[in-house]
Amino acid sequence: xxxxxxxxxxxxxxxxxxxxxxxxxxxxxxxxxxxxxxxxxxxxxxxxxxxxxxxxxxxxxxxxxxxxxxxxxxxxxxxxxxxxxxxxxxxxxxxxxxxxxxxxxxxxxxxxxxxxxxxxxxxxxxxxxxxxxxxxxxxxxxxxxxxxxxxxxxxxxxxxxxxxxxxxxxxxxxxxxxxxxxxxxxxxxxxxxxxxxxxxxxxxxxxxxxxxxxxxxxxxxxxxxxxxxxxxxxxxxxxxxxxxxxxxxxxxxxxxxxxxxxxxxxxxxxxxxxxxxxxxxxxxxxxxxxxxxxxxxxxxxxxxxxxx
Amino acid sequence: xxxxxxxxxxxxxxxxxxxxxxxxxxxxxxxxxxxxxxxxxxxxxxxxxxxxxxxxxxxxxxxxxxxxxxxxxxxxxxxxxxxxxxxxxxxxxxxxxxxxxxxxxxxxxxxxxxxxxxxxxxxxxxxxxxxxxxxxxxxxxxxxxxxxxxxxxxxxxxxxxxxxxxxxxxxxxxxxxxxxxxxxxxxxxxxxxxxxxxxxxxxxxxxxxxxxxxxxxxxxxxxxxxxxxxxxxxxxxxxxxxxxxxxxxxxxxxxxxxxxxxxxxxxxxxxxxxxxxxxxxxxxxxxxxxxxxxxxxxxxxxxxxxxxxxxxxxxxxxxxxxxxxxxxxxxxxxxxxxxxxxxxxxxxxxxxxxxxxxxxxxxxxxxxxxxxxxxxxxxxxxxxxxxxxxxxxxxxxxxxxxxxxxxxxxxxxxxxxxxxxxxxxxxxxxxxxxxxxxxxxxxx
Numbered sequence: 001x002x003x004x005x006x007x008x009x010x011x012x013x014x015x016x017x018x019x020x021x022x023x024x025x026x027x028x029x030x031x032x033x034x035x036x037x038x039x040x041x042x043x044x045x046x047x048x049x050x051x052x053x054x055x056x057x058x059x060x061x062x063x064x065x066x067x068x069x070x071x072x073x074x075x076x077x078x079x080x081x082x083x084x085x086x087x088x089x090x091x092x093x094x095x096x097x098x099x100x101x102x103x104x105x106x107x108x109x110x111x112x113x114x115x116x117x118x119x120x121x122x123x124x125x126x127x128x129x130x131x132x133x134x135x136x137x138x139x140x141x142x143x144x145x146x147x148x149x150x151x152x153x154x155x156x157x158x159x160x161x162x163x164x165x166x167x168x169x170x171x172x173x174x175x176x177x178x179x180x181x182x183x184x185x186x187x188x189x190x191x192x193x194x195x196x197x198x199x200x201x202x203x204x205x206x207x208x209x210x211x212x213x214x215x216x217x218x219x220x221x222x223x224x225x226x227x228x229x230x231x232x233x234x235x236x237x238x239x240x241x242x243x244x245x246x247x248x249x250x251x252x253x254x255x256x257x258x259x260x261x262x263x264x265x266x267x268x269x270x271x272x273x274x275x276x277x278x279x280x281x282x283x284x285x286x287x288x289x290x291x292x293x294x295x296x297x298x299x300x301x302x303x304x305x306x307x308x
Numbered sequence: 309x310x311x312x313x314x315x316x317x318x319x320x321x322x323x324x325x326x327x328x329x330x331x332x333x334x335x336x337x338x339x340x341x342x343x344x345x346x347x348x349x350x351x352x353x354x355x356x357x358x359x360x361x362x363x364x365x366x367x368x369x370x371x372x373x374x375x376x377x378x379x380x381x382x383x384x385x386x387x388x389x390x391x392x393x394x395x396x397x398x399x400x401x402x403x404x405x406x407x408x409x410x411x412x413x414x415x416x417x418x419x420x421x422x423x424x425x426x427x428x429x430x431x432x433x434x435x436x437x438x439x440x441x442x443x444x445x446x447x448x449x450x451x452x453x454x455x456x457x458x459x460x461x462x463x464x465x466x467x468x469x470x471x472x473x474x475x476x477x478x479x480x481x482x483x484x485x486x487x488x489x490x491x492x493x494x495x496x497x498x499x500x501x502x503x504x505x506x507x508x509x510x511x512x513x514x515x516x517x518x519x520x521x522x523x524x525x526x527x528x529x530x531x532x533x534x535x536x537x538x539x540x541x542x543x544x545x546x547x548x549x550x551x552x553x554x555x556x557x558x559x560x561x562x563x564x565x566x567x568x569x570x571x572x573x574x575x576x577x578x579x580x581x582x583x584x585x586x587x588x589x590x591x592x593x594x595x596x597x598x599x600x601x602x603x604x605x606x607x608x609x610x611x612x613x614x615x616x617x618x619x620x621x622x623x624x625x626x627x628x629x630x631x632x633x634x635x636x637x638x639x640x641x642x643x644x645x646x647x648x649x650x651x652x653x654x655x656x657x658x659x660x661x662x663x664x665x666x667x668x669x670x671x672x673x674x675x676x677x678x679x680x681x682x683x684x685x686x687x688x689x690x691x692x693x694x695x696x697x698x699x700x701x702x703x704x705x706x707x708x709x710x711x712x713x714x715x716x717x718x719x720x721x722x723x724x725x726x727x728x729x730x731x732x733x734x735x736x737x738x739x740x741x742x743x744x745x746x747x748x749x750x751x752x
Contacts, residue, residue, distance in 0.1 A: 076466055076467060076469075076470035077470060078470050078471055078472065078473070080474070080566075080568040080569060080570060081473060081474065081570060082569075082570075083570050083644060086607045086614075086617075086618075086623075086624075086625045087601060087605050087606065087607060087625075089570070089624055089625035089644040089645070090600040090601055090607065090608065090625040090627065090644075091600070092473065092474075092475045092570075092572070092625075092644045093475070093600055093625055093626065093627035093642045093643070093644050094475050094476075094478070094479050094574070094627070094629055094642045095594065095599045095600065095627050095628065095629055095630065095642070096629070096630065096631060097422060097423065097479075097631045097632075097633075098422070098476055098479050098480065098496060099420055099421065099422040099496075099694075100388075100391065100420070100421055100422075100468075100496055100497070101391075101418050101419065101420040101421070102391050102392045102394060102418065102419050102421075102468070103394065103395065103416065103417055103418030103419065104394070104395035104403075104406070104407050104410070104416075104417055104418075
């Protein structure tokens with residue numbers, strides 16, 4: 001904040017008085033009246049009141065009055081009223097005494113209107129239907145509403161689907177891995193198995209018996225009385241294709257592996273406790289309670305067996 | 309909590325609904341009983357006036373002779389500060405408590421100030437009158453003028469000062485010119501240079517001097533008179549006389565130059581005081597001269613002043629001013645005109661007023677207009693209350709509108725003429741805001 005303004009070329013500084021400097025300016029007048037007047041006007045008491053001087057180009061040797069700092073002044077000014085007709089002028093004509101009133105939040109309240117706040121222009125985000133301030137909003141209300149509902153409804157459905165997919169992906173990562181699943185199936189070429197022979201494969205950690213049955217064996221099994229079996233099961237229920245018997249080679253008694261082409265019934269014989277199975281894998285004699293388990297299998301192609 | 313008034317009864321709604329469910333009695337018409345106003349003067353000097361008007365809203369006002377004419381040289385501007393400080397903290401309550409309680413009661417509080425009076429007015433739902441009166445008593449008799457509240461109030465006062473219209477300023481200047489250095493010249497607004505200088509001690513001193521029993525009046529509309537008398541007895545105010553506020557009419561001129569497009573000029577002479585014999589005649593004269601249009605977008609073209617102004621060649625409007633105080637008055641005319649042609653308008657108005665010929669027909673018309681104005685003013689309960697209060701304060705009695713209209717009936721054209729001559733034969737006062745090229749009083 002500067003208290004005085006520095007002299008610059010072009011500045012006008014006002015000085016009043018300065019009587020002593022001006023004594024040389026005016027040429028001496030011979031007329032006594034003028035001398036009296038000029039003396040009076042130059043006297044130190046009256047000069048400041050009778051005249052005032054403004055320096056056009058300052059030379060630094062005359063006094064300058066201290067400068068003025070122009071700060072920001074907020075003035076409350078009532079603009080002059082506009083009265084252009086006799087009626088409006090008459091409304092401003094007084095007819096009685098002035099009485100002023102004030103109250104709590106009634107008359108004469110100070111309200112701070114922040115006119116420097118600028119409301120941003122949101123027209124980029126507004127719908128075209130309602131951009132016109134003269135358009136009635138009820139006319140476009142149903143179309144706007146249905147658009148909103150469809151977008152939101154579709155978004156919700158998509159979101160739910162996405163959420164479900166993500167959750168199931170994470171949860172199913174805890175199930176069996178691919179290498180384990182790969183070992184869950186076995187493909188067997190049936191052409192390699194001669195008739196009457198039973199081949200053992202390792203499947204899911206268990207022995208798998210695949211027997212190529214002869215016609216006599218099939219005949220024998222079909223004629224067995226199912227009522228006499230400990231675990232009654234028809235041969236057609238156990239073999240999809242009668243020529244092929246596919247069973248899990250685990251004895252149902254205590255889990256030993258039966259031997260093929262052994263026992264009294266032309267099928268399998270478990271040496272641990274003496275269980276006899278026939279060529280359909282059904283228990284005939286011995287301590288085992290159930291027939292040999294038949295896994296899920298299929299013949300995807302001619303001469304190929306897929307188990308698991 | 310801010311107040312105890314917010315606890316609703318649990319069964320209140322149920323009970324009221326049951327009342328509503330009762331069958332309404334069959335009635336063809338029903339008129340409410342009419343009541344007369346009642347005035348009681350207490351031995352302490354307090355005057356109590358009230359009238360029952362069957363309104364669901366009760367209005368009570370406490371008035372004191374604490375207008376600007378009673379401001380001594382130490383207290384210039386105190387009446388304005390007092391008026392704007394209404395509702396701020398008192399000795400026993402806070403501003404917040406007053407505001408909140410009143411809002412919950414369904415009431416409002418305001419202060420009105422003039423040159424001779426200050427009026428603390430309360431409007432509240434009739435059922436909640438007791439709570440409201442308690443707050444009114446606090447606000448009117450026990451203001452505490454806390455320094456921080458006064459400081460916050462300054463901005464509001466500055467805004468009020470800035471919001472004054474030129475017409476208001478012209479009237480203030482007219483009083484200053486007319487009454488010069490006596491009481492009635494004091495403006496009802498505080499001067500700029502006195503704004504920060506009125507401390508709370510000065511204001512408390514002013515209140516102690518002017519808020520006294522002998523200078524107090526309690527008025528009510530829609531209240532029981534005996535209850536109001538008891539209330540007035542319970543208000544704690546000092547006893548004494550207080551400042552006299554003497555005023556003498558002098559006459560003079562005051563001008564304020566500006567480049568506003570509209571100039572405002574007021575010219576007046578010493579008029580009738582309240583209750584004097586000339587008061588009714590000057591009221592009729594005022595309405596003969598014209599008080600402005602009573603029809604929207606009209607111009608009151610039949611009045612003397614309007615005709616004169618229309619024929620003056622200038623653009624403006626004039627009305628007659630009639631102000632009465634308890635011991636003095638002002639009567640004259642008020643001109644609002646475009647600055648360029650204001651001089652012509654003022655000269656035309658002046659000659660119209662000075663040369664007014666009062667005929668029988670005009671007097672009859674003026675009397676009808678005055679009576680209509682009196683009755684139409686009584687349509688507003690707020691106006692009624694203020695009128696009752698001022699009459700009780702300044703005259704000690706109350707004339708209801710019917711009695712006032714009867715007094716107007718007795719005016720004759722010669723009385724009007726005589727009153728006008730008396731006003732304009734004495735020294736006149738003039739105030740001008742705007743164009744200073746308007747002729748001075750001796751040039752008009």
